[in-house]
Amino acid sequence: MDSHDRSGSADESRGSRPEAVTPPSPSIGIPVSRPARALLVATLLGYALLTTTGILSAGMPPTAEAISLLLLLPVLALQLLHSTPGGSRAPLPRRCLTLALQALLTYFPVVVLGTYWETMAGYLAGSLLLLLPPRVAWPLYAAVGLSMLVPPLLDARTVIESAAFSHTTLLPGLVLYGLARLTELAAHLHTTRAELARRAVTGERLRFARDLHDLLGFSLSSIALKSELIHHLIPTHPQRAMEEAGEVLTIAGQSLADVRRAAGGYRTLSLRQEIRTAQTMLDAAGIDVRVRVELATLSPHVETELATTLREAVTNLLRHSKARHCAIEAVQQDGLVRLVVENDGADPAHHNPGPHSGNGLGNLHARMTALGGRLETGHGEDGTFRLLAEASAMRTADACAELKEITFPPNGSAA
Structure with a gap:
């Protein structure tokens, strides 16, 4: 025997052979990320509708009302962008730019027009949790919630009323953060299932190839050796040749049984x-x-x-x-x-x-x-x-x- 007989293809060892089994397509069935994504979008639209209702019922001047309603659209678009799975892996400068733009659009009506966004500040709080590292995101999340205490207090509102505005900022932020993470997790789960299915198919193919090699290598070597022996025995020892031929038939039958067991599972x-x-x-x-x-x-x-x-x-x-x-x-x-x-x-x-x-x-x-x-x-x-x-x-x-x-x-x- 020779332990140096180890030649092989590097591509094959990495599973890149062109004839490899094609893995199941991830598009089979309905991806689990679609319902989660639909739930997230529905929640975003629900909060936007709640804010629209609050603006229309606040009795603001027509100009301030119109500006506030127009600003809802870019804020909603930015939130959809920030809630996309994998958004936290975008380049940091781009994340900081979009967060700064969302903060500007969020606080503009509050500071300049004196209106209250209610849940729109919750969009900003959720985006901070989604896009920034936890050690930075959570303090900023709390700061956004506390900032919404100030305008009502300056407007001579009670502390309880001011706390309600802070609550409508912090709670939507948590809800949107949780739904966005759920959507990302569902997409990752779907991708992982497809990868596991691919590996299972590849592993079973290699298992069967391995078992066939181990089974037939020995059996075929035995048959070849005994057939050569029979060839030499026939002229001089026909009876011994008949006995060896019987053993060849036995080995062949055993090989067939082994292959069938290998095809059926572990043997x-x-x-x-x-x-x-x-x-x-x-x-x-x-x-x-x-x-x-x-x-x-x-x-x-x-x-x-x-x-x-x-x-x-x-x-x-x-x-x-x-x-x-x-x-x-x-x-x-x-x-x-x-x-x-x-x-x-x-x-x-x-x-x-x-x-x-x-x-x-x-x-x-x-x-x-x-x-x-x-x-x-x-x-x-x-x-x-x-x-x-x-x-x-x-x-x-x-x-x-x-x-x-x-x-x-x-x-x-x-x-």
Whole structure:
């Protein structure tokens, strides 16, 4: 086996392959941000209507009344602009400019015309909360509310009447701030749902590709090896060739069953069965095998991942080495299970540059990491290659559920 066989495409590892599954369109269905946005606009218009009614019923001179009504339109437009999702991320100079313009339009009728805006000052208070950092926005919000106490007091109004004007400033400001944040949150939620759907589709595609690689790589290598053996046995040992052919049929049937299980969801494998199969495979290849198994009860997820690791190790041994001896050790001790595969005949300089050289060790490393375990590989000075996989013997289904969400580089590594 050769741990250097790690060639792959950087674009593919980032999921940018042109044939990647197209994510669901965010436009499917009614975005949740639309009702929130409609509620915000309706509230803004309601406060504007309330202010219009107050201006018309205040008995102001016609000129002051007309100017106040005309100023409602730009104030409303500015508030709509400030309430747009993402408005707080606009450049600071632009935010300060629009806030200054809104403040000028808000206080002009109060200072110059002596009229009372009531809820229009609430627009300004809400905009301050939306566009400025909290440490600045909240003091300014309070200052706007307190400023609306002054004109009624100067007009010989009672303190209670003055407090009502301040209240109609502070409360609308909070309402508009809350609705604008709700609209932004709803838009963010809709975008996040679309992104999660895209990742789920991509993750399932990669999971299926990973499982097919791990399943068929071992099975096809077994079939190829035994078919070559049958080819040599037919002239001299026809009976032995018939027996090997029967084993090929068994492996092919098992491969078909494994593929069907992989297509249906998560599959379980037996580590002990895989060790026996690996021993048979290596014996048929003329490799001397030493096996040590000391296992008790294992979590199905842990056993499946270790069995998959063993499959990949044996597949790479047959493909990338000229081994004559191999040692397989599966030992459980102190709550940990350790799988070691060591063989000779490895070429440290081996590197397969082909675009389809396999996912191999990249998959295995991600699998063991997801289990909370570790995978170590390395070459020895005497031409040996050693693979060690270790994990906790018992892992719950919840702890291992993330295995289906692992994203692997399509061309990660081979032995």
